[in-house]
Amino acid sequence: MQHVYIDQLKDKIGSEVTLKGWLYNSRSSGKLVFLQLRDGTGIVQCVVFKGSDEDVFERAKSLGQESSIIVTGTVKEDSRSPIGVELDVTGLEVLQNVHDYPITPKEHGTEFLMDNRHLWIRSKKQHAVLKVRHTIIKAVRDYFDGQGFTLADTPIFTPAACEGTTTLFEVDYFGDEKAYLTQSGQLYNEATAMSLGKTYAFGPTFRAEKSKTRRHLTEFWMVEPEVAYANYEDMMDLGEGLILFIVERVLNDRRLELETLERDISKLEAITSPFPRLHYDDAVKMLQEGYDMERRHPAGEGEDSGKVPVFQQRFEWGGDFGSPDETYLSNQFGKPVWVHHFPAAIKGFYFEVDKDRPECALGIDLLAPEGYGEIIGGGERASSLEYLEQQLKHHGLPQETFEWYLDLRRYGSVPHAGFGMGIERTVAWMCGIEHVRETIPFPRMLYRLRP
Ligand code: 4AD
Ligand code: MG
Secondary structure (H helix, E strand, O other): OOEOOHHHHHHOOOOEEEEEEEEEEEEEEOOEEEEEEEOOOOEEEEEEEOOOOHHHHHHHHHOOOOOEEEEEEEEEEOOOOOOOEEEEEEEEEEEEOOOOOOOOOOOOOHHHHHHOHHHHOOOHHHHHHHHHHHHHHHHHHHHHHOOOOEEOOOOOEEOOOOOOHHHOOEEEEOOOEEEEEOOOOHHHHHHHHHHHOEEEEEEEEEOOOOOOOOOOOOEEEEEEEEEEOOOHHHHHHHHHHHHHHHHHHHHHHOHHHHHHOOOOHHHHHOOOOOOOEEEHHHHHHHHHHHHHHHOOOOOOOOOOOOOOOOOOOOOOOOOOOOHHHHHHHHHOOOOOEEEEEEEHHHOOOOEOEOOOOOOEEEEEEEEEOOOOEEEEEEEEEOOOHHHHHHHHHHOOOOHHHHHHHHHHHHOOOOOEEEEEEEHHHHHHHHHOOOOHHHOOOOOOEOOEOOO
């Protein structure tokens, strides 16, 4: 018998086929057993009639959730099915009949589900999220590959900090030397961009974030483009194109999954060019004007609950945005919003500054709508050797470790820029799910290293 996958069934109406998978759910009514079979590509209802084969019927009735089974049957058109077909079962082979699967259709607490993450990923919604994640990653690669970028991945073990020393994971590197898990491939991207012109790295990055919020993981995936002879405005164009490309791909290819996730699709359809571009000065003004109005909301919502932001004090120029600030700003637009020209004092050592206002770094952040926060961070890199030497001192970073990086300013220094987009926050936004812990197969967080 021909083994096919559930997502191919609509082209097989009338044929007899074999499906291999697991029992997602079942119910029986006297003469019929309905088996919901999943095989990784979808779920299909398989109907077993009592009259057909007594043996098959009894076996079907005895199956527990997540039993591994091979089902043969005839594909029938069915308008009530989300995939348009069901299967009339003629044969059933049971590889393992399971009777104590821990995750039942009843409600479970998050901690329990996280402890059983290795099983939880089989559930309909989790499966849908992983499918969307895959599509986003593929879209990211297609976008950059289609624009002449060359993938050049950067090391995971690094001898130095890129994004501040407080979130470094230290690892023992054969005794004498300290190594850290990379926080960002950026510094290496700057080197590969001087070879390849347009480059990107795409891999896991690590932050020893002590923050327990719905937006933070300690291990997350980041795509980081870097372009020679580009400025921060070029990066806003590039990042905007990337987001539009991803949204379109997800809307085209993952409708069924978005429906499974009960995503409000109109919110994604509203994502169109151009995205507003806010100077940090103006963002501060908006926050300050917003305060008096917003302050009236009773305090007490969790700092990062994603609900209406509650401000305890006035935002002052020079401050870094907290999640309620980001949520407030993006709520004003209903689409992603760029903020640029951040105070240099709150930004990394490597930023170029505005010539006319050296207190402003040419940094850019993209804030996603619906409270999903910053999904892109980047900007223009300082190209002057003297300035960077000063900056390293100012940030207390050891110049010896950065000599190779300074070489990029000694030999053919050019203006260049890049950014990093966090995959998990992007997936959370596309899927409309609260917490990034559900956007990666096995999340790593402050209190979560298992399974
Ligand atoms: O803004 P970040 O820290 O920027 C950089 O690392 C730059 N060096 C990137 C570059 O210019 N090449 O991080 C970039 C993005 C954030 O906007 C966010 O989407 C994600 O990475 N991110 C996290 N995602 C999940 N958990 C965390 N702890 C994250 N920290 C950053
Ligand atoms: Mg950032």
